[in-house]
Amino acid sequence: MQNVTIIGLGLIGGSIGLALRRWSTANGNVLHITGFDDDMSKQSQAKKMGAVDDTEWSLANAVEKADLVIVATPVGSIREVFENIGDKLKHGTIVTDTGSTKNDVLTWAKTLPGHVNFIGGHPMAGKAESLEAADADLFSGATWVVCPSVTASESSIKNVLGIIAATNAEAFFVDPVEHDSYVAGISHLPFLIAATLVDAVAADASWRDMKSLAASGFKDTTRLALGSPTMHRDILMTNGDAVVRWIEQMIDSLQRSRTLLTSDQEVASTELLAFLERAQDERAKIEYKQSRSSEQKSEEDGLASQSMSDQVSRMFLGGFGRKRKDTKPPQ
Secondary structure, three states, X not given: OEEEEEEOOOHHHHHHHHHHHHHHHHOOOOEEEEEEOOOHHHHHHHHHOOOOOEEOOOHHHHHOOOOEEEEOOOXXXXXXXXXXXXXXXXXXXXXXXXOOOOHHHHHHHHHOOOOOEEEEEEEOOOOOOOHHHOOOOOOOOOEEEEEEOOOOOHHHHHHHHHHHHHOOOEEEEOOHHHHHHHHHHHHHHHHHHHHHHHHHHHOOOOHHHHHHHOOHHHHHHHHHHHOOHHHHHHHHHOOHXXXXXXXXXXXXXXXXXXXXXXXXXXXXXXXXHHXXXXXXXXXXXXXHHHHHHHHHHHHHHHHOOOOHHHHHHHHOXXXXXXXXXXXXXXX
């Protein structure tokens, strides 16, 4: 039996626990999952809802017997967690995380003892942020970024890939700097734009009456502004340079639109239509790709016929498990 400890029992940590316990139960109870959170009420709730087998009041007790530790705290807390658990981990322990940025996290991970294997991770899934919203299927079909440290052993990487496969996510290897640049554009900038849009219109004297008219367009566009301010502050602060690059690109794009709107109407009409059509096409490609991925996954699931022992060995106990077809092996 493998001992897994999850530190941080919010949406992500709770969902990982539910997914792993479901997989473990289906495969002979090969995992024992311990949960820890600074908020003791979350520990009680996580155990009650079946996200963990046990909880510990002490972080040291929670990790001392762990074969694998999953740090699912906000990214701003990860450095402190590493500092607090480093000397409590046994030889060969595997540590991974779920942080939204990776470059700083891998730098912080260098403070972990040499006998510990660190593999950075980032599941690209989420919705509401509370433990109440935890869902065993949250990661099903989602991309789970993998950024191994240069000292991580091959077997430790295989174990993390097994954990990812057990949640029905798909592993995707990427360089941490590239990861932070990509998510700055597709995740961090959208949140900042949503918050900025709310801030811009709410500062106007007409906001009191205007907000009564806010319907699906405004609500859909600004939904991300409902996210945790503390969590997003930490994300932005650990990825500032990459986000600034995308802010500048966004400003350039808005400036081009502004110029069109103040230019000759015939020219503006033609170019605005072309701009909007390009945007529509690019957005539609995302829907098409997700639809094709769902179809492909259904076909793969239909062909799967592994025995229970095969699943245990391949998905967790030393096997690579399922990976994306375009996944690159670790360097």
